[in-house]
Amino acid sequence: xxxxxxxxxxxxxxxxxxxxxxxxxxxxxxxxxxxxxxxxxxxxxxxxxxxxxxxxxxxxxxxxxxxxxxxxxxxxxxxxxxxxxxxxxxxxxxxxxxxxxxxxxxxxxxxxxxxxxxxxxxxxxxxxxxxxxxxxxxxxxxxxxxxxxxxxxxxxxxxxxxxxxxxxxxxxxxxxxxxxxxxxxxxxxxxxxxxxxxxxxxxxxxx
Amino acid sequence: xxxxxxxxxxxxxxxxxxxxxxxxxxxxxxxxxxxxxxxxxxxxxxxxxxxxxxxxxxxxxxxxxxxxxxxxxxxxxxxxxxxxxxxxxxxxxxxxxxxxxxxxxxxxxxxxxxxxxxxxxxxxxxxxxxxxxxxxxxxxxxxxxxxxxxxxxxxxxxxxxxxxxxxxxxxxxxxxxxxxxxxxxxxxxxxxxxxxxxxxxxxxxxxxxxxxxxxxxxxxxxxxxxxxxxxxxxxxxxxxxxxxxxxxx
Numbered sequence: 001x002x003x004x005x006x007x008x009x010x011x012x013x014x015x016x017x018x019x020x021x022x023x024x025x026x027x028x029x030x031x032x033x034x035x036x037x038x039x040x041x042x043x044x045x046x047x048x049x050x051x052x053x054x055x056x057x058x059x060x061x062x063x064x065x066x067x068x069x070x071x072x073x074x075x076x077x078x079x080x081x082x083x084x085x086x087x088x089x090x091x092x093x094x095x096x097x098x099x100x101x102x103x104x105x106x107x108x109x110x111x112x113x114x115x116x117x118x119x120x121x122x123x124x125x126x127x128x129x130x131x132x133x134x135x136x137x138x139x140x141x142x143x144x145x146x147x148x149x150x151x152x153x154x155x156x157x158x159x160x161x162x163x164x165x166x167x168x169x170x171x172x173x174x175x176x177x178x179x180x181x182x183x184x185x186x187x188x189x190x191x192x193x194x195x196x197x198x199x200x201x202x203x204x205x206x207x
Numbered sequence: 208x209x210x211x212x213x214x215x216x217x218x219x220x221x222x223x224x225x226x227x228x229x230x231x232x233x234x235x236x237x238x239x240x241x242x243x244x245x246x247x248x249x250x251x252x253x254x255x256x257x258x259x260x261x262x263x264x265x266x267x268x269x270x271x272x273x274x275x276x277x278x279x280x281x282x283x284x285x286x287x288x289x290x291x292x293x294x295x296x297x298x299x300x301x302x303x304x305x306x307x308x309x310x311x312x313x314x315x316x317x318x319x320x321x322x323x324x325x326x327x328x329x330x331x332x333x334x335x336x337x338x339x340x341x342x343x344x345x346x347x348x349x350x351x352x353x354x355x356x357x358x359x360x361x362x363x364x365x366x367x368x369x370x371x372x373x374x375x376x377x378x379x380x381x382x383x384x385x386x387x388x389x390x391x392x393x394x395x396x397x398x399x400x401x402x403x404x405x406x407x408x409x410x411x412x413x414x415x416x417x418x419x420x421x422x423x424x425x426x427x428x429x430x431x432x433x434x435x436x437x438x439x440x441x442x443x444x445x446x447x448x449x450x451x452x453x454x455x456x
Contacts (some may be wrong), residue, residue, distance in 0.1 A: 085278055
Protein backbone atom coordinates (compact mmCIF):
# COMPACT_ATOMS: atom_id res chain seq x y z
CA UNK A 1 0.00 0.00 0.00
CA UNK A 2 2.76 2.39 1.01
CA UNK A 3 5.04 1.99 -2.02
CA UNK A 4 2.24 2.00 -4.64
CA UNK A 5 0.65 4.97 -2.87
CA UNK A 6 3.86 6.97 -2.92
CA UNK A 7 4.37 6.21 -6.64
CA UNK A 8 0.89 7.59 -7.37
CA UNK A 9 1.52 10.57 -5.10
CA UNK A 10 4.70 11.46 -6.99
CA UNK A 11 2.77 11.26 -10.26
CA UNK A 12 0.00 13.49 -8.85
CA UNK A 13 2.47 16.22 -7.90
CA UNK A 14 3.81 16.30 -11.48
CA UNK A 15 0.26 16.06 -12.89
CA UNK A 16 -0.96 18.97 -10.77
CA UNK A 17 2.06 21.07 -11.76
CA UNK A 18 1.42 20.37 -15.45
CA UNK A 19 -2.29 21.21 -15.11
CA UNK A 20 -1.50 24.69 -13.83
CA UNK A 21 0.07 25.51 -17.20
CA UNK A 22 -3.50 26.02 -18.42
CA UNK A 23 -3.40 29.48 -16.81
CA UNK A 24 -0.66 30.48 -19.29
CA UNK A 25 -2.91 30.06 -22.31
CA UNK A 26 -3.67 27.46 -25.00
CA UNK A 27 -0.22 27.69 -26.59
CA UNK A 28 1.68 26.77 -23.41
CA UNK A 29 -0.81 24.09 -22.32
CA UNK A 30 -1.14 22.35 -25.68
CA UNK A 31 2.60 22.68 -26.23
CA UNK A 32 3.25 21.00 -22.88
CA UNK A 33 0.84 18.17 -23.78
CA UNK A 34 2.66 17.69 -27.06
CA UNK A 35 6.05 17.70 -25.34
CA UNK A 36 4.85 14.91 -23.02
CA UNK A 37 4.34 12.77 -26.13
CA UNK A 38 7.76 13.51 -27.54
CA UNK A 39 9.49 12.97 -24.18
CA UNK A 40 12.72 11.00 -24.52
CA UNK A 41 13.00 11.36 -28.29
CA UNK A 42 14.94 10.35 -30.26
CA UNK A 43 15.76 7.46 -27.90
CA UNK A 44 12.04 6.77 -27.46
CA UNK A 45 9.52 6.87 -30.24
CA UNK A 46 6.46 9.14 -30.15
CA UNK A 47 4.37 8.55 -26.97
CA UNK A 48 6.65 5.77 -25.69
CA UNK A 49 7.59 7.60 -22.53
CA UNK A 50 3.93 8.35 -21.90
CA UNK A 51 2.99 4.69 -22.26
CA UNK A 52 5.80 3.62 -19.93
CA UNK A 53 4.47 6.04 -17.31
CA UNK A 54 0.90 4.82 -17.89
CA UNK A 55 1.96 1.18 -17.50
CA UNK A 56 3.71 1.99 -14.22
CA UNK A 57 0.65 3.86 -12.99
CA UNK A 58 -1.73 1.04 -13.85
CA UNK A 59 0.57 -1.35 -11.98
CA UNK A 60 0.54 0.99 -8.95
CA UNK A 61 -3.26 1.40 -9.02
CA UNK A 62 -3.81 -2.36 -9.32
CA UNK A 63 -1.31 -3.14 -6.56
CA UNK A 64 -2.89 -0.49 -4.31
CA UNK A 65 -6.38 -1.82 -4.95
CA UNK A 66 -5.46 -5.48 -4.45
CA UNK A 67 -3.62 -4.71 -1.19
CA UNK A 68 -6.55 -2.61 0.04
CA UNK A 69 -8.97 -5.43 -0.77
CA UNK A 70 -6.85 -8.05 1.00
CA UNK A 71 -6.30 -5.80 4.01
CA UNK A 72 -10.01 -5.00 4.27
CA UNK A 73 -10.99 -8.66 4.03
CA UNK A 74 -8.56 -9.49 6.80
CA UNK A 75 -9.69 -6.62 9.01
CA UNK A 76 -13.36 -7.54 8.68
CA UNK A 77 -12.58 -11.22 9.44
CA UNK A 78 -10.68 -10.27 12.56
CA UNK A 79 -13.84 -9.02 14.31
CA UNK A 80 -16.75 -11.31 13.45
CA UNK A 81 -18.90 -10.03 16.34
CA UNK A 82 -18.96 -6.25 16.59
CA UNK A 83 -19.62 -3.96 19.53
CA UNK A 84 -23.20 -3.15 20.48
CA UNK A 85 -22.16 0.30 21.67
CA UNK A 86 -20.63 1.91 18.59
CA UNK A 87 -18.94 5.26 18.49
CA UNK A 88 -17.06 7.21 15.84
CA UNK A 89 -13.45 6.11 15.80
CA UNK A 90 -10.36 8.09 14.70
CA UNK A 91 -10.30 11.10 12.40
CA UNK A 92 -12.58 11.67 9.40
CA UNK A 93 -9.69 11.24 6.96
CA UNK A 94 -8.77 7.91 8.56
CA UNK A 95 -12.32 6.57 8.61
CA UNK A 96 -12.92 7.42 4.94
CA UNK A 97 -9.78 5.75 3.56
CA UNK A 98 -11.63 2.67 2.32
CA UNK A 99 -14.69 4.24 0.66
CA UNK A 100 -12.75 7.36 -0.26
CA UNK A 101 -10.39 5.08 -2.16
CA UNK A 102 -13.29 3.43 -3.98
CA UNK A 103 -14.64 6.87 -4.93
CA UNK A 104 -11.20 7.85 -6.24
CA UNK A 105 -10.95 4.65 -8.31
CA UNK A 106 -14.34 5.38 -9.90
CA UNK A 107 -13.26 8.97 -10.47
CA UNK A 108 -10.09 7.85 -12.29
CA UNK A 109 -12.25 5.85 -14.72
CA UNK A 110 -14.50 8.86 -15.28
CA UNK A 111 -11.52 11.20 -15.65
CA UNK A 112 -9.92 9.02 -18.36
CA UNK A 113 -13.20 8.66 -20.27
CA UNK A 114 -13.73 12.41 -19.97
CA UNK A 115 -10.37 13.99 -20.73
CA UNK A 116 -8.07 11.28 -22.15
CA UNK A 117 -10.28 9.28 -24.51
CA UNK A 118 -13.14 11.80 -24.64
CA UNK A 119 -15.70 8.98 -24.73
CA UNK A 120 -18.17 10.73 -22.45
CA UNK A 121 -17.52 14.27 -23.67
CA UNK A 122 -19.46 15.98 -26.43
CA UNK A 123 -17.24 18.04 -28.70
CA UNK A 124 -13.99 16.31 -27.70
CA UNK A 125 -11.18 17.19 -30.11
CA UNK A 126 -8.17 14.82 -29.88
CA UNK A 127 -4.87 16.68 -29.56
CA UNK A 128 -6.43 19.90 -28.26
CA UNK A 129 -6.40 19.51 -24.48
CA UNK A 130 -6.99 23.20 -23.72
CA UNK A 131 -10.21 23.20 -25.72
CA UNK A 132 -11.28 19.89 -24.15
CA UNK A 133 -10.70 21.07 -20.57
CA UNK A 134 -12.74 24.22 -21.15
CA UNK A 135 -15.52 22.17 -22.76
CA UNK A 136 -15.50 19.57 -19.96
CA UNK A 137 -15.89 22.12 -17.19
CA UNK A 138 -18.68 23.89 -19.00
CA UNK A 139 -21.15 21.48 -17.38
CA UNK A 140 -21.77 22.36 -13.74
CA UNK A 141 -22.26 18.73 -12.70
CA UNK A 142 -18.87 17.78 -14.05
CA UNK A 143 -17.34 20.50 -11.86
CA UNK A 144 -19.12 18.99 -8.88
CA UNK A 145 -17.70 15.53 -9.71
CA UNK A 146 -14.15 16.86 -10.03
CA UNK A 147 -14.24 19.08 -6.94
CA UNK A 148 -15.78 16.34 -4.77
CA UNK A 149 -13.19 13.84 -5.99
CA UNK A 150 -10.34 16.24 -5.26
CA UNK A 151 -11.61 16.82 -1.72
CA UNK A 152 -11.67 13.03 -1.28
CA UNK A 153 -8.13 12.94 -2.68
CA UNK A 154 -6.95 15.49 -0.13
CA UNK A 155 -8.37 13.45 2.75
CA UNK A 156 -6.88 10.25 1.31
CA UNK A 157 -3.42 11.82 1.07
CA UNK A 158 -3.67 13.37 4.52
CA UNK A 159 -3.84 9.97 6.19
CA UNK A 160 -2.12 8.04 3.40
CA UNK A 161 1.17 9.91 3.20
CA UNK A 162 1.75 9.83 6.94
CA UNK A 163 0.73 6.16 7.12
CA UNK A 164 3.07 5.23 4.27
CA UNK A 165 5.92 6.79 6.22
CA UNK A 166 5.01 4.68 9.27
CA UNK A 167 4.72 1.47 7.23
CA UNK A 168 8.16 2.04 5.75
CA UNK A 169 9.54 2.72 9.23
CA UNK A 170 10.42 6.34 8.49
CA UNK A 171 8.53 7.85 11.42
CA UNK A 172 9.71 8.55 14.94
CA UNK A 173 8.49 10.59 17.90
CA UNK A 174 10.67 13.54 16.91
CA UNK A 175 9.81 13.35 13.22
CA UNK A 176 6.07 12.91 13.71
CA UNK A 177 5.14 16.60 13.49
CA UNK A 178 7.21 17.07 10.34
CA UNK A 179 5.55 14.06 8.68
CA UNK A 180 2.04 15.13 9.69
CA UNK A 181 2.79 18.66 8.49
CA UNK A 182 4.12 17.38 5.16
CA UNK A 183 1.02 15.22 4.72
CA UNK A 184 -1.25 18.21 5.37
CA UNK A 185 0.72 20.51 3.05
CA UNK A 186 0.71 17.89 0.26
CA UNK A 187 -3.01 17.28 0.68
CA UNK A 188 -3.82 20.99 0.63
CA UNK A 189 -1.50 21.82 -2.29
CA UNK A 190 -2.76 18.98 -4.47
CA UNK A 191 -6.43 19.61 -3.71
CA UNK A 192 -6.12 23.37 -4.27
CA UNK A 193 -3.96 22.94 -7.38
CA UNK A 194 -6.33 20.48 -9.03
CA UNK A 195 -9.49 22.40 -8.07
CA UNK A 196 -7.96 25.60 -9.50
CA UNK A 197 -8.58 24.32 -13.05
CA UNK A 198 -12.39 23.82 -12.90
CA UNK A 199 -12.67 26.99 -10.78
CA UNK A 200 -10.61 28.83 -13.43
CA UNK A 201 -12.99 27.69 -16.17
CA UNK A 202 -16.08 28.50 -14.07
CA UNK A 203 -14.89 32.01 -13.30
CA UNK A 204 -13.96 32.63 -16.91
CA UNK A 205 -10.25 32.97 -16.15
CA UNK A 206 -9.69 30.10 -18.56
CA UNK A 207 -11.88 30.20 -21.66
CA UNK B 208 -25.42 6.71 42.67
CA UNK B 209 -28.04 4.81 40.75
CA UNK B 210 -27.04 3.32 37.41
CA UNK B 211 -28.44 1.18 34.66
CA UNK B 212 -25.96 -1.36 33.33
CA UNK B 213 -26.32 -3.15 30.04
CA UNK B 214 -23.94 -6.10 30.18
CA UNK B 215 -23.03 -8.73 27.59
CA UNK B 216 -24.13 -12.11 28.95
CA UNK B 217 -22.99 -15.30 27.25
CA UNK B 218 -23.04 -18.64 29.04
CA UNK B 219 -20.24 -20.35 27.11
CA UNK B 220 -18.17 -19.89 23.94
CA UNK B 221 -20.76 -21.53 21.71
CA UNK B 222 -23.90 -20.12 23.31
CA UNK B 223 -25.60 -17.10 21.77
CA UNK B 224 -25.04 -13.94 23.81
CA UNK B 225 -26.90 -10.70 24.31
CA UNK B 226 -27.07 -7.52 26.33
CA UNK B 227 -28.93 -7.77 29.64
CA UNK B 228 -30.02 -4.71 31.64
CA UNK B 229 -29.50 -4.38 35.41
CA UNK B 230 -30.32 -1.52 37.76
CA UNK B 231 -27.74 -0.99 40.49
CA UNK B 232 -28.24 1.32 43.45
CA UNK B 233 -26.12 2.53 46.32
CA UNK B 234 -22.99 3.04 44.24
CA UNK B 235 -20.34 5.31 45.77
CA UNK B 236 -18.47 7.64 43.36
CA UNK B 237 -15.26 6.41 45.04
CA UNK B 238 -15.85 2.79 44.03
CA UNK B 239 -13.81 1.38 41.19
CA UNK B 240 -15.69 0.04 38.18
CA UNK B 241 -14.93 -3.51 39.29
CA UNK B 242 -16.18 -2.84 42.85
CA UNK B 243 -19.40 -1.59 41.28
CA UNK B 244 -19.65 -4.91 39.38
CA UNK B 245 -18.90 -6.76 42.65
CA UNK B 246 -21.89 -4.96 44.20
CA UNK B 247 -24.09 -6.16 41.35
CA UNK B 248 -22.71 -9.71 41.59
CA UNK B 249 -23.37 -9.91 45.35
CA UNK B 250 -26.98 -9.01 44.69
CA UNK B 251 -27.28 -11.48 41.80
CA UNK B 252 -25.80 -14.25 43.99
CA UNK B 253 -28.25 -13.53 46.82
CA UNK B 254 -31.11 -13.58 44.33
CA UNK B 255 -29.91 -16.94 43.06
CA UNK B 256 -28.87 -15.66 39.63
CA UNK B 257 -25.56 -16.26 37.84
CA UNK B 258 -23.05 -13.52 38.69
CA UNK B 259 -21.45 -11.66 35.80
CA UNK B 260 -18.09 -13.25 34.92
CA UNK B 261 -15.25 -10.78 34.36
CA UNK B 262 -11.45 -11.00 34.51
CA UNK B 263 -9.58 -9.24 37.31
CA UNK B 264 -6.53 -9.84 39.45
CA UNK B 265 -4.31 -7.16 41.01
CA UNK B 266 -6.89 -4.37 40.87
CA UNK B 267 -4.09 -1.82 40.94
CA UNK B 268 -3.57 -1.35 37.21
CA UNK B 269 -0.41 -3.40 36.72
CA UNK B 270 -1.44 -6.97 35.86
CA UNK B 271 -3.47 -6.47 32.69
CA UNK B 272 -6.22 -8.94 33.62
CA UNK B 273 -9.22 -6.62 33.56
CA UNK B 274 -10.67 -6.20 30.13
CA UNK B 275 -13.94 -4.33 29.79
CA UNK B 276 -15.21 -2.30 26.89
CA UNK B 277 -17.24 0.41 28.61
CA UNK B 278 -19.54 2.52 26.43
CA UNK B 279 -17.62 1.39 23.37
CA UNK B 280 -14.22 2.35 24.79
CA UNK B 281 -11.60 -0.16 25.92
CA UNK B 282 -11.17 0.35 29.70
CA UNK B 283 -13.76 3.15 29.58
CA UNK B 284 -13.49 6.93 29.45
CA UNK B 285 -10.29 7.39 31.48
CA UNK B 286 -6.82 6.49 30.25
CA UNK B 287 -6.30 3.69 32.73
CA UNK B 288 -7.32 0.09 33.32
CA UNK B 289 -10.94 -0.83 34.15
CA UNK B 290 -9.92 -1.57 37.75
CA UNK B 291 -8.49 1.92 38.21
CA UNK B 292 -11.51 3.58 36.64
CA UNK B 293 -13.71 5.13 39.31
CA UNK B 294 -17.43 5.69 39.32
CA UNK B 295 -16.91 9.45 39.66
CA UNK B 296 -16.20 9.34 35.92
CA UNK B 297 -19.93 8.68 35.45
CA UNK B 298 -23.04 10.58 36.43
CA UNK B 299 -25.94 9.50 38.58
CA UNK B 300 -28.62 7.89 36.42
CA UNK B 301 -26.26 6.99 33.56
CA UNK B 302 -26.80 3.93 31.40
CA UNK B 303 -23.48 2.15 30.91
CA UNK B 304 -22.79 -0.51 28.27
CA UNK B 305 -20.26 -3.18 29.25
CA UNK B 306 -18.93 -5.60 26.63
CA UNK B 307 -15.99 -7.98 26.30
CA UNK B 308 -12.94 -7.39 24.06
CA UNK B 309 -14.09 -8.18 20.52
CA UNK B 310 -11.67 -9.98 18.23
CA UNK B 311 -11.65 -13.30 16.38
CA UNK B 312 -8.36 -14.07 18.14
CA UNK B 313 -9.94 -13.38 21.56
CA UNK B 314 -12.93 -15.76 21.76
CA UNK B 315 -15.42 -15.11 24.55
CA UNK B 316 -15.12 -17.70 27.33
CA UNK B 317 -18.09 -16.45 29.34
CA UNK B 318 -19.85 -13.07 29.71
CA UNK B 319 -17.02 -10.52 29.78
CA UNK B 320 -14.13 -13.00 29.95
CA UNK B 321 -12.15 -13.61 26.76
CA UNK B 322 -9.32 -16.04 26.03
CA UNK B 323 -6.15 -14.01 25.43
CA UNK B 324 -3.99 -17.08 24.79
CA UNK B 325 -3.12 -15.60 21.38
CA UNK B 326 -0.93 -13.04 23.18
CA UNK B 327 0.88 -15.83 25.06
CA UNK B 328 1.62 -17.61 21.79
CA UNK B 329 3.01 -14.38 20.28
CA UNK B 330 5.33 -14.09 23.30
CA UNK B 331 6.32 -17.76 22.99
CA UNK B 332 7.28 -17.20 19.37
CA UNK B 333 10.01 -14.68 20.24
CA UNK B 334 9.16 -12.38 23.12
CA UNK B 335 12.04 -13.56 25.30
CA UNK B 336 15.79 -13.35 25.73
CA UNK B 337 17.78 -16.59 25.74
CA UNK B 338 20.37 -16.49 28.53
CA UNK B 339 22.56 -19.24 29.94
CA UNK B 340 21.40 -20.19 33.41
CA UNK B 341 23.75 -20.21 36.36
CA UNK B 342 24.84 -17.65 38.90
CA UNK B 343 23.44 -14.14 38.44
CA UNK B 344 25.89 -12.11 36.35
CA UNK B 345 27.52 -9.00 37.72
CA UNK B 346 25.06 -6.15 37.24
CA UNK B 347 27.45 -3.95 35.28
CA UNK B 348 28.84 -6.69 33.05
CA UNK B 349 26.67 -5.49 30.16
CA UNK B 350 26.51 -1.71 29.95
CA UNK B 351 23.13 -0.38 28.80
CA UNK B 352 23.09 3.16 27.37
CA UNK B 353 20.64 5.44 29.20
CA UNK B 354 18.62 6.16 26.04
CA UNK B 355 18.26 2.45 25.31
CA UNK B 356 17.22 1.74 28.90
CA UNK B 357 14.58 4.48 28.74
CA UNK B 358 13.22 3.22 25.42
CA UNK B 359 13.14 -0.37 26.67
CA UNK B 360 11.33 0.69 29.83
CA UNK B 361 8.75 2.74 27.95
CA UNK B 362 7.81 -0.36 25.93
CA UNK B 363 8.19 -2.74 28.89
CA UNK B 364 5.29 -0.92 30.52
CA UNK B 365 2.91 -2.92 28.30
CA UNK B 366 0.85 -5.17 30.58
CA UNK B 367 -0.60 -7.22 27.72
CA UNK B 368 -4.21 -6.41 28.56
CA UNK B 369 -5.30 -6.33 24.91
CA UNK B 370 -7.03 -2.94 24.98
CA UNK B 371 -5.15 -2.10 21.75
CA UNK B 372 -6.82 -5.01 19.96
CA UNK B 373 -10.22 -4.18 21.47
CA UNK B 374 -9.99 -0.52 20.43
CA UNK B 375 -8.59 -1.09 16.93
CA UNK B 376 -11.29 -0.90 14.24
CA UNK B 377 -9.39 -3.73 12.51
CA UNK B 378 -8.75 -5.87 15.60
CA UNK B 379 -5.00 -5.60 15.03
CA UNK B 380 -2.39 -6.60 17.62
CA UNK B 381 0.39 -4.44 16.20
CA UNK B 382 0.79 -2.21 19.28
CA UNK B 383 1.14 -5.16 21.68
CA UNK B 384 3.60 -6.97 19.42
CA UNK B 385 5.60 -3.82 18.74
CA UNK B 386 5.86 -3.01 22.45
CA UNK B 387 7.41 -6.42 23.09
CA UNK B 388 9.69 -6.29 20.03
CA UNK B 389 10.96 -2.81 20.91
CA UNK B 390 11.33 -3.56 24.60
CA UNK B 391 13.72 -6.45 24.04
CA UNK B 392 15.27 -5.06 20.86
CA UNK B 393 16.45 -1.91 22.62
CA UNK B 394 18.60 -3.84 25.09
CA UNK B 395 22.01 -5.42 24.42
CA UNK B 396 20.71 -8.67 25.97
CA UNK B 397 18.09 -8.83 23.21
CA UNK B 398 20.50 -8.19 20.35
CA UNK B 399 21.42 -11.82 19.45
CA UNK B 400 17.78 -12.68 18.65
CA UNK B 401 16.88 -9.29 17.21
CA UNK B 402 16.04 -10.43 13.68
CA UNK B 403 14.33 -13.74 14.37
CA UNK B 404 12.31 -12.17 17.18
CA UNK B 405 10.52 -9.62 15.04
CA UNK B 406 10.01 -11.97 12.09
CA UNK B 407 8.66 -14.81 14.25
CA UNK B 408 6.45 -12.63 16.43
CA UNK B 409 4.87 -10.87 13.44
CA UNK B 410 4.33 -14.25 11.72
CA UNK B 411 2.64 -15.61 14.87
CA UNK B 412 0.53 -12.44 15.20
CA UNK B 413 -0.71 -12.93 11.64
CA UNK B 414 -1.35 -16.64 12.21
CA UNK B 415 -3.56 -15.86 15.21
CA UNK B 416 -6.04 -14.04 12.97
CA UNK B 417 -5.53 -10.48 14.16
CA UNK B 418 -6.37 -7.75 11.64
CA UNK B 419 -3.93 -5.55 9.77
CA UNK B 420 -2.76 -2.12 10.88
CA UNK B 421 -4.17 0.92 9.07
CA UNK B 422 -2.60 3.36 11.54
CA UNK B 423 -5.84 4.76 12.88
CA UNK B 424 -4.13 5.41 16.23
CA UNK B 425 -7.05 4.04 18.27
CA UNK B 426 -4.73 1.54 20.01
CA UNK B 427 -2.37 4.17 21.40
CA UNK B 428 -5.32 6.29 22.53
CA UNK B 429 -6.82 3.36 24.45
CA UNK B 430 -3.54 1.98 25.89
CA UNK B 431 -3.64 2.39 29.68
CA UNK B 432 0.17 2.40 29.76
CA UNK B 433 0.72 5.00 27.05
CA UNK B 434 2.62 2.86 24.56
CA UNK B 435 3.13 5.36 21.70
CA UNK B 436 1.87 4.79 18.15
CA UNK B 437 5.44 5.27 16.87
CA UNK B 438 6.16 1.92 18.52
CA UNK B 439 4.44 0.34 15.49
CA UNK B 440 6.63 2.40 13.14
CA UNK B 441 9.73 1.19 14.95
CA UNK B 442 8.58 -2.43 14.60
CA UNK B 443 7.94 -1.92 10.88
CA UNK B 444 11.51 -0.61 10.62
CA UNK B 445 12.81 -3.63 12.55
CA UNK B 446 10.81 -6.02 10.36
CA UNK B 447 12.08 -4.50 7.11
CA UNK B 448 15.65 -4.58 8.43
CA UNK B 449 15.32 -8.19 9.59
CA UNK B 450 13.67 -9.43 6.41
CA UNK B 451 16.64 -8.10 4.43
CA UNK B 452 19.13 -9.81 6.72
CA UNK B 453 17.46 -13.18 7.32
CA UNK B 454 16.60 -15.32 4.29
CA UNK B 455 13.03 -16.49 4.64
CA UNK B 456 11.58 -19.76 3.53
